Amino acid sequence: MNRVLPVLTVLLAIILIWYAAAFRLNLPWAERELERAEAEQSFSALFQNTMAQERPVLPAPHQVAVGLWDGLAGQKITSKRSLVWHGWVTLSATLAGFAIGTAAGILLAVGIVHSRAMDQSVMPWAIASQTVPILAIAPMVIVVMASIGVTGLLPKAIISAWLSFFPVLVGTVKGLRTPDAMQLDQMRSWNASAAQVFWRLRLPSSMPYLFASLKVAIAASLVGAIVGELPAGASAGLGARLLSGSYYGQTVQIWAALFTAAALAALLVIVIGWIERITLRRMGLER
């Protein structure tokens, strides 16, 4: 209760501010419309108009809710207007990219922990690669892949893999290095091979770090998948919904796609957190 009440208060405040902002931003259009209809410009008439415009500058929360409900439940999920369908397109690219990025991140981390040459040569460039706004490459990756005949899921997955590999790499390197000298000495006194040290000591003790970075990585790969849908003018996916909404001034459509993306991100992070809890409990690492 101590934590729910403040969160609910802040959420309520946000919704109230949103309504006020929607009224203010949609007001000029409402005034013009009523003037043209030569209707009386009373406050209630203006208010009603600002809350129910077809192409509002800022749609009111209930309009977005209606748009969301219509997109999620109002269509058959195979329909091209269904947000479930578009969400699935984005989700599949996200998951594919996340899998590739995680595998690459873990493999590189294992190499970095075991080879000093790799640590000194790969790590600085991995860090530098993240100061590059990699999304700038998104359109090029897609066009290049299309020119050699690869379209659809894979190009988007590569972009989201690129965004998700770095958090995994950093977290896993840190996690694999957590066993201190005493634990490593203990393993050596048991005459453990390098493989045994890795599987029995390093990997298990890296798990908490790995899961913390997986949560960051899955959110990042969703962003990658959405942005990967923007430049090539893709016709499917949440990014394509955003783009077509922006071309045709369908603000409600943009906001509905945005909320679907947000919900999807939250859902993915929750799922990872759930797997994390089960895994750590089984390993007896849960605090």
Place this chain on the structure above:
Amino acid sequence: MTTALPIIAVWLGSWGLNAWLSRFDTRLTRVLVALIFGASLIVLWEMTVRAYDVPAVILPAPSQIAASFAENARTLWIDFVQTILKGALSGWLIGAAAAICTAIAIDRSPFLQRGLLPIGNFVAALPIVGIAPILVMWFGFDWQSKAAVVVVMVFFPILVNTIAGLAATDALQRDLIATWSAGYWQSLWKLRLPAALPFIFNGLKISTTLALIGAIVAEFFGSPTRGMGFRISTAVGQLDMPLVWAEIVVAALAGTAFYGIVALIEARLTFWHPSQRK
């Protein structure tokens, strides 16, 4: 097979050199190893493209990219000013200032802190770049809308980090400064803000790349006839890949420099922190 031999030779050679150098583990060899690795990647790239006649549309050679860079220097500079200086940098400064001020205001109310922190954490994980089309509609096609996207994108990471940082002092330190009868502002300025600096800089560093991403992605939703996002999408349309890669080089250099400058300021301001010890 014969074309692949020199490529493999260069790879093995540079790797062997690195493996040998990395055993010394001094400051100089660390820099050398990183540089040799980067240089060998570029050489391998150039050799592969030439040996297998990879069309420039798929992957231009580094030399072609460098030529395009020199040829289009003027255009690249105009795009750099439009996207990085006007869009990303101004948005980053406004967003950071707003986030730090908001964090200080929220810090005075434990109720708001408990309410806003979970929501802030949540929003920081969302694909905020999606609001770009909305903000482009509101603020027009020019750099103002890109700056607005950047402001929103960098706001929450910096906010969450600053709030965490302001809570970083322990009771003992706060009691000590209270016994010196310091007021709220004195304790904020002399104790809590300095103690929060490592956290604030963490947020600032994370958001440098976010700022560039925001500014470039927002240009896909409409821009004047300059800017890096605009240039990339039109050059892709004309299959002018060397120019696209030249833009990417600019973005990479700008991103690295941006991050480096923030990290440098951090090192100067938080020299007392354990993570800065050599």
